Amino acid sequence: MGHHDRLRSNDRNLQKEEVKMDRRHFLTKASLGLGAAALGSLLGAESIFGKSKSSGGILGDGTPQLPHFMPKAKRVVYLFQSGGPSQFETFDYKPKLTDMFGQDLPTSVRGEQRLTAMSASQSSLPIAPSIYKFDQYGESRAWVSELMPHTAKMVDDMCFIKSMYTEQINHDPAITFFQTGHQLPGRPSIGSWLSYGLGSDNKNLPNFIVLVSKNSGGQPLYSRLWGNGFLPTEHQGVQFRSGKDPVLFLNNPENYDGDDRAEMLDYLKDLNEVQNTAYGDPEVNARISQYEMAYRMQTSVPEVTDMSDEPDEVFKMYGEEAREPGTYAANCLMARRLLEKDVKFIQLYHKGWDQHVHLPSGIKNQCQNTDQATAALLKDLKQRGLLEDTLVIWGGEFGRTVYSQGKLTANNYGRDHHPRCFTMWMAGAGVKPGFTYGETDDFSYNIVKDPVHVHDFHATLMHLTGVDHEKLTFKHQGRRFRLTDVHGKVIKDILT
Known part of the structure; x- marks a missing residue:
């Protein structure tokens, strides 16, 4: 038969x-x-049966078509600095602390804020001023640490948010909160929401791609951070790895050629369609879509990951580490190549910012590993005309304490987790360049002006991509969920 x-x-x-x-x-x-x-x-018929370049239309039932309005950002790259970079040694300059070296943090400043178990066991909380110098740069006169000389040259393209805050004081729930809008695992990640809502502008590459720096140490990262949660599986992030196989199981098995693989996938599709007809399970169609994407990626992935066509001046701009696959510099360069291919959302993770002890030397190494490549990515996107419709984000899951964790000396100290205020920055599509929003007190311990919650950050990010965060929902277990849960407001003052 x-x-x-x-x-x-x-x-x-x-x-x-x-x-x-x-x-x-x-x-x-x-x-x-x-x-x-x-x-x-x-989503609109065009989002299901074919991506349309138009936007802002109204469907027959009066439902706004996605995107809900004209997006400023067609692409997003999120440079997530895992571990919690210290705002004191990077962007939040606090000169008054110099004369308070070793003094105990005033009770009036701390208030009723909780401490981690590590800090709670200390008999005192001695203030630790940063040992690194700050200066003002650009026409915006933004303060930047001496640890980031390359980033300092790009401040007039950047929008600093110095009043970020979260309720999560430990790494896992804090990172999960930033990536999914909830501290507990199981919700869809940012990239999955955008993939689900906006579809693709390149049918040969995934909508959502993840890059993780190799050998960066620090707190572990989990694939659920870029998972699809309860959304269809085709919207999960696809991790590109260093080495000869950037995407696992993409290459043909031994003794298979392209024709064999195509024939096998055709038979598999027929079987899946029979299954879909019988049961109507949307996950069957999601799997069909994933198999078809994998087949197309056999051609598109080697093309985009082969950096042999990059000239020497590009590697010089990003740093020589960009020649070594899997480094932060190489991943920044890879991100630029993926953005050129109109990948919707790129999540780049770099670990190692969790300096509870020996912070001065630890954060110096982190900045040396990331500063040049971060600035190069901004510069590269700008000179290629991509920054105007690409949103670039830099930041971690929380900040660090003004007091030293453990022993304090003139040149050595550590800092504990601090969720109540920290700094992030954004650049590119739709945000004000050369702008600083929010303000902290003299101890960078409390926000004194324009607080920005994680939900507000998510709402603003989605707004820049043309999505009303209150309208993009998915029904799961009888309830309609969204990235911002029941919270979040767009920070309009940072928008152009």
């Missing part, structure tokens, strides 16, 4: 079984059908 005869026979058998369908199966199929109709209403 031939392949298609077998499929027809299977189909007839399934049709016989459907005659016997019980009430539970009927309700399951009916609900899935209604769910698909609702999804079509939310």
Whole structure:
């Protein structure tokens, strides 16, 4: 019996079984059908059957088409600095602390804020001024530490937010909160939400790609940080690794060629379509989509990951480490190549910013590893005309304390986690260049002006991509979820 005869026979058998369908199966199929109709209403037919370049239209039922309004950012690259970079040694200059070396943090400043178990065990909380010098740069006169000389040259393209805050005081829940909008695992990540809502501008590469620096140490990272949660699996982040196989299981198995793989995928698609007809499970279509994407990526991934066509001056700009796959510098350069291909969301993770002890030497090494490549990415995007519609984000999951954790000396100290105020920056599409928003007290311990919560950050990010954060939802277990939960407001003062 031939392949298609077998499929027809299977189909007839399934049709016989459907005659016997019980009430539970009927309700399951009916609900899935209604769910698909609702999804079509939310996303618009063009988002399901083909990406449209138009935006802002209204569908027949009055539902705004995604994007909800004209986006400023067509692409996003998020340079996540895992571990919690110290604002004292980077961007939040506090000169008055110099004369307070070793003094105990005033109770009036700390208030009722909780401490980690590490700080709570200390008998005192001695103030530790930064040992590094600051200066003002650019027309915006932004303060930047001497540890970041390359970033300092780009401040007139950057929008600093110095009043970020979160409730999460430990790494795992804090990072999970930043990446998914909730401190507990299981929610979709930012990139997954944008992939689900906005679709793709390049059918040969994933909407959402993840790059993780190798050998950077520090707190562990988990794949659930770029997971799809309860969204269809086709929206999970795809990690590009260093080495000869950037994407796992993408290459043909031994003794297979491209024609063999294509024929196998055709047969697999036929079988999946029979399964989809029988049960109507949306995950079947998601798997079909993933297999087809993997086949297209066999050509597109080697092309984009082969940096042999980059001239020497580009490697000089990013730093010589950019020649070594998997380094932060190489990943920044890879991010630029992916942005050129219109990948919607790129998440770059760099660990190692968790300096509880020996902070001066530790953060110096971190800045040396990241400063040049970060600035080069901004400069490269700008000179290629991509920065105007690409949003670049830099920041970690929380800040550091003004007091030293452990022993304080003139040239050595550590800093504990501090969620109540810290600094991030954004640059590019739709944000004010050469601008600083928010202000902290003299101890960078409390916010005194324009607080920005993580939910506000998410709402603003989505707004820049043309999405109303309150309208992009997904029904799961009887409730409609969104990235910002039931919170968040767009920070309009930082927008152009």
